[in-house]
Amino acid sequence: MKKAGKLSKTTKNDLITYGMVILAYVIVQLLVSTGHVSSLIQGLLVPFCTYAIVAVALNLTVGILGELSLGHAGFMCVGAFASAVFSLAFKQTMPGGPRFLIALLIGAASAALVGFLVGIPVLRLKGDYLAIVTLAFGEIIKNIINALYLGVDSRGVHFTMKDALSLNMEENGLVLIKGAQGVTGTPNDSNFTVGIVLLLITLVIVLNFIHSRTGRAVMAIRDNRIAAESIGINVTKYKLIAFTLSASLAGVAGVLYAHNLSTLNALPKNFGYNMSILILVFVVLGGIGNIRGSIIAAVLLTLLPEVLRGLSDYRMLIYAIVLIAMMIFNWSPNAIFFRKRLRQRLTAGRKTEKEEA
Amino acid sequence: MALLETKNLGISFGGLRAVNAFDISIEKGQLYGLIGPNGAGKTTIFNLLTGVYRPDEGAILLDGVNLTGKKTIEICRAGIARTFQNIRLFGDLSVLDNVKAGLHNHYQYSTFEGVFRLPRYFKTEREMNGRASELLRVFGLEEYAEYKAENLPYGQQRKLEIARAMATSPKLLLLDEPAAGMNPNETKELMDTIRFVRDHFDMTILLIEHDMKLVAGICEKLTVLNFGEVLAQGDTQEVLNNPEVITAYLGE
Structure with missing residues (x-):
């Protein structure tokens, strides 16, 4: 009996997460249609989804696999550029719906491939070392894409790392990636609805993964590698599976990101290590291993700098202070104890009220 | 021999x-x-x-x-299965999941089937739950099935480690x-x-x-x-x- 109750408890927890996302979607759509949402916030709706997805993806690596990755902005970058190039190349020849779907698959697959290749050497390392090396790989990816020129004409695909002229294109050829100028003219295929759908798909994949045989093996490795090996779990295989899946979902976030902008550059701001660390902040603030928390933290911390925009120069200062305060409130042992006591007192109060009534 | x-x-x-x-x-x-x-x-x-x-x-x-x-x-x-001198459980997993991890190689379905919850996922998980619960019952741990392994009393942790090893048959x-x-x-x-x-x-x-x-x-x-x-x-x-x-x- 007890077991059945608990099983539905994990399912219930997952359903709450899905419900929370759907509810947020419905509320936002209602507010938008009644004109209660400023254009500033409307412009943030897709980024909310993007960062929520990449935060959930990173939580798979940090919380479930138990390894610190600082390269997820790099995987996002791969997904963004691979899908943007495809969408730009087929902008005239394919209808928007199927084109975006294929772009999504290409973005996820290319990020997965890069994640897999990076994972092979990186997952031999542990802890801080792994974090530093993923950081380095993330920067390499960003810098390669920054220097890449890619074009297509009737003779086929051209690419170079030098400049646009060395592409040797025909007159009517189409330049897809212009080095540091990036990709221009990507069709604007993503919107809030698409973002929410992708976030829900990401959630289904991650939560189902965690509660599957594979997820159990991954968490077993996280909790005790030696014991996991001793019961016959292939450590390398399962680490790679989790890392590749995590990279691939970061790629999905990249696809969403790329199709929300008409110009896509690999800047330090959007795909550099600052971004990787920001994603890690989402995960840590939301709770390592806590998928729902990652979404909430990603949305709050994306919203915060925009809400503080009125403070102009003091914006980042206040942002940092709020971040510190939230971290302490959420995770200091004293604060956790205080919250527990508060909750107990509240529930106790409610009980006595009931009894009195 | x-x-x-x-x-x-x-x-x-x-x-x-x-x-x-x-x-x-x-x-x-x-x-x-x-x-x-x-x-x-x-x-x-x-x-x-x-x-x-x-x-x-x-x-x-x-x-x-x-x-x-x-x-x-x-x-x-x-x-060959073993336990360790310093107990090595999967502390953050439930007691049941520790044993299910031990069953890993005896009950198979692919990651894909797990993520998309295809029929074999439900069938295999049900069988795993049955086998793992049976092992827990044999070791007198069934009342702790949903506890986090690290929250078990010391003696029970030892038992769980043996149960997990036995799960590998x-x-x-x-x-x-x-x-x-x-x-x-x-x-x-x-x-x-x-x-x-x-x-x-x-x-x-x-x-x-x-x-x-x-x-x-x-x-x-x-x-x-x-x-x-x-x-x-x-x-x-x-x-x-x-x-x-x-x-x-x-x-x-």
Whole structure:
């Protein structure tokens, strides 16, 4: 009996997460249609989804696999550029719906491939070392894409790392990636609805993964590698599976990101290590291993700098202070104890009220 | 034929000869004890048997199959399971999931089937839950099924580690100091558990132990190790009365 109750408890927890996302979607759509949402916030709706997805993806690596990755902005970058190039190349020849779907698959697959290749050497390392090396790989990816020129004409695909002229294109050829100028003219295929759908798909994949045989093996490795090996779990295989899946979902976030902008550059701001660390902040603030928390933290911390925009120069200062305060409130042992006591007192109060009534 | 046989097993770490010319032969269904002073090389032998270390020389045969130099997971599949001196559970997983992790190689479905919840996911998970719950019941842990493993009392953690090892359906179970850190009551309960495992699962057990009461109480045969070499081998009472063994343990 007890077991059945608990099983539905994990399912219930997952359903709450899905419900929370759907509810947020419905509320936002209602507010938008009644004109209660400023254009500033409307412009943030897709980024909310993007960062929520990449935060959930990173939580798979940090919380479930138990390894610190600082390269997820790099995987996002791969997904963004691979899908943007495809969408730009087929902008005239394919209808928007199927084109975006294929772009999504290409973005996820290319990020997965890069994640897999990076994972092979990186997952031999542990802890801080792994974090530093993923950081380095993330920067390499960003810098390669920054220097890449890619074009297509009737003779086929051209690419170079030098400049646009060395592409040797025909007159009517189409330049897809212009080095540091990036990709221009990507069709604007993503919107809030698409973002929410992708976030829900990401959630289904991650939560189902965690509660599957594979997820159990991954968490077993996280909790005790030696014991996991001793019961016959292939450590390398399962680490790679989790890392590749995590990279691939970061790629999905990249696809969403790329199709929300008409110009896509690999800047330090959007795909550099600052971004990787920001994603890690989402995960840590939301709770390592806590998928729902990652979404909430990603949305709050994306919203915060925009809400503080009125403070102009003091914006980042206040942002940092709020971040510190939230971290302490959420995770200091004293604060956790205080919250527990508060909750107990509240529930106790409610009980006595009931009894009195 | 013996279930486990090692021939002339040896390993050195740098200049230290940790285990030298180690021969052992364990019959099916035996409860076999491996004892010796600290640093005698007992855990090293476990690590050799489970593929954590590769032996420099010698051979390991399980049921006639040569396991020398095989990897840990291959040895697990071949049928050797172990517990650890310092308990190694999956602390953040539930007690049930710890056992289900032990069932990993016996119930298969792909990651894809798991993520997209195809029919085989539900069918296999149901079977795994059934088998894992059965094991927990056998070990008297079913009431803790939903606890986080790290929140179990110490004695129950030991039991869970044995249950998890048994989930891999081994032919041979290695227990590394199962009574370490236990009070006399817990030790007594543990002795019952070990005996029960042997009888209920018809299991062959090799255990390392310092607690002489436990060793004398349950082991049928003993090997005494001292400085990496076999000092004495044979029936428990005989070995324990061997003057050389007494000297090694208690000094001159």
